[in-house]
Amino acid sequence: MKDRISQPVIEAKGLNLVFQTADGPVQALKDVNLTINQGDFVSFIGPSGCGKTTFLRAIAALEQPTSGTLTVNGMSPDEARRKRAYGYVFQAAGLYPWRTIAGNIKLPLEIMGFSKTEQEERTERVLELVELKGFGKKFPWQLSGGMQQRASIARALAFDADILLMDEPFGALDEIVRDRLNEETLKLWARTGKTIGFVTHSIPEAVYLSTKIVVMSPRPGRITDLIDSPLPKERPLDIRDSRDFIEIAHRVREGLRAGHHDE
Amino acid sequence: MTRALPVLTVLIGLIVIWYAAAVWMNSTWVYDQAERAGTTVTFAEMVPQTMSQDRPLLPPPHQVGAELWKGLFGQAITSKRSLVYHGYVTFKGTMMGFGLGIITGVLLAMAIVRFRVMDMSVMPWAIISQTIPIVALAPMIITLSSQLGLSGREVPKAIIAAYLSFFPVLVSMVKGLRSPDQMQLDLLKTYGASDAATFLKLRLPASMPYFFASLKVAVAASLVGTIVGELPTGAIEGLGARMLIGSQFGEPLIMWASLFASAILAGLLILVVGIVERLAQKRMGAPA
Numbered sequence: 001m002k003d004r005i006s007q008p009v010i011e012a013k014g015l016n017l018v019f020q021t022a023d024g025p026v027q028a029l030k031d032v033n034l035t036i037n038q039g040d041f042v043s044f045i046g047p048s049g050c051g052k053t054t055f056l057r058a059i060a061a062l063e064q065p066t067s068g069t070l071t072v073n074g075m076s077p078d079e080a081r082r083k084r085a086y087g088y089v090f091q092a093a094g095l096y097p098w099r100t101i102a103g104n105i106k107l108p109l110e111i112m113g114f115s116k117t118e119q120e121e122r123t124e125r126v127l128e129l130v131e132l133k134g135f136g137k138k139f140p141w142q143l144s145g146g147m148q149q150r151a152s153i154a155r156a157l158a159f160d161a162d163i164l165l166m167d168e169p170f171g172a173l174d175e176i177v178r179d180r181l182n183e184e185t186l187k188l189w190a191r192t193g194k195t196i197g198f199v200t201h202s203i204p205e206a207v208y209l210s211t212k213i214v215v216m217s218p219r220p221g222r223i224t225d226l227i228d229s230p231l232p233k234e235r236p237l238d239i240r241d242s243r244d245f246i247e248i249a250h251r252v253r254e255g256l257r258a259g260h261h262d263e
Numbered sequence: 264m265t266r267a268l269p270v271l272t273v274l275i276g277l278i279v280i281w282y283a284a285a286v287w288m289n290s291t292w293v294y295d296q297a298e299r300a301g302t303t304v305t306f307a308e309m310v311p312q313t314m315s316q317d318r319p320l321l322p323p324p325h326q327v328g329a330e331l332w333k334g335l336f337g338q339a340i341t342s343k344r345s346l347v348y349h350g351y352v353t354f355k356g357t358m359m360g361f362g363l364g365i366i367t368g369v370l371l372a373m374a375i376v377r378f379r380v381m382d383m384s385v386m387p388w389a390i391i392s393q394t395i396p397i398v399a400l401a402p403m404i405i406t407l408s409s410q411l412g413l414s415g416r417e418v419p420k421a422i423i424a425a426y427l428s429f430f431p432v433l434v435s436m437v438k439g440l441r442s443p444d445q446m447q448l449d450l451l452k453t454y455g456a457s458d459a460a461t462f463l464k465l466r467l468p469a470s471m472p473y474f475f476a477s478l479k480v481a482v483a484a485s486l487v488g489t490i491v492g493e494l495p496t497g498a499i500e501g502l503g504a505r506m507l508i509g510s511q512f513g514e515p516l517i518m519w520a521s522l523f524a525s526a527i528l529a530g531l532l533i534l535v536v537g538i539v540e541r542l543a544q545k546r547m548g549a550p551a
Contacts, residue, residue, distance in 0.1 A: 111454045
């Protein structure tokens, strides 16, 4: 399936994660096995409570697995976090209202101790990358929702992490803006060659973007299907009317339905 | 103009009520005088006599205004009778107490947000501290500080003012420092940000709107605290002392003039805090 030599970046083996809640333990992830290779675009799709966000957060060391192994670049997620291995994009842009767009992008750079000149250079470069050139001096409230989300992606790109984790980044945006950002995300991915983990609710979004689709189902959260996409790397928006696309979408839908049956 | 109109209407209403009350309250004296002289006065004769008494029960607005004018501009501002002089003394005390209150409030809030133990131990006491009437506490603070060898009133006054003004700052700052949501904290965690960086880059700037909102309350509380600190016997300087002198020596005009002087001072302080707040908001990118 792979058309180039890839090495595993993220590896999960027999991963379990149990949350202790007031109503007793909740199994958020059950026996998850997954390998994500260098340069993959992996989408996680499934209904609420299937553990897709939890898995992304575990990769980012924002949650602690209860058992099993999880490595990022051969290290523990926490070590990888300290080595700044990934940029994280949340559902809400979460820009600081008291900072300009450029100021927001500089936030991680300031924390990581980049020099002033390098901060400027990098800010300029990522603003261009997300097509927000010239908006650096604006404040977040002066930008539309889609532009704010682009700025938050620029912020995640600024410190050159190899892995980009995106948790329903376009979930709050309307369909038209979402289509455009999907297209731009693919371009961005092609240009930067990053490994991307992408959580979504939307079947078309998952199929359009991914080289690998992870279908998950809830209670307990687990992987029910793993699809390696046969779509070419170059994907115009109208690829969504192609036969291949419709077939994969169909398979994803079946996988989601199968997961629901065992409730 | 559209904003001034309602304010002016209320002001005119208040002045009318004030004049009516002055006539009513001061008429007793006019009637008593007439009775002693064995004459009678009609209502029309009585009214003018209530407007210019030396020691009215309730001085009418124009008398207070004249006394206030005399107090502010009638003499050198260094004179012991100048309200500017006494106002400055009160202003100085207010600022010291305000500064001390801000520092105390912010530091306590930082500790409370950072350490759970502080949250559980200090916060209830901070709330209890505000239930003790300050007039009961003020003489104790003054006695205690003179016992400690602090001559003069500046320090005890500042402590009393800070005692009142730290609380709104504390409550607002605790809320403000806790205002960042989990997502924003997670984001900083993914950058491997230290606690210090999280505080400086996120918690502190996020708390600023709360901080400035509390300053207006705090500066007014600080002024009240300072005036209360000037009341206990022995004080000769400050608007509080002036009010007490007016009341004790039966000079209602002095008392009322000082009262209005402190109201003007409070208004100016709140105005300045408001301007500082707007400048800060502008710097922090708020929509104009």
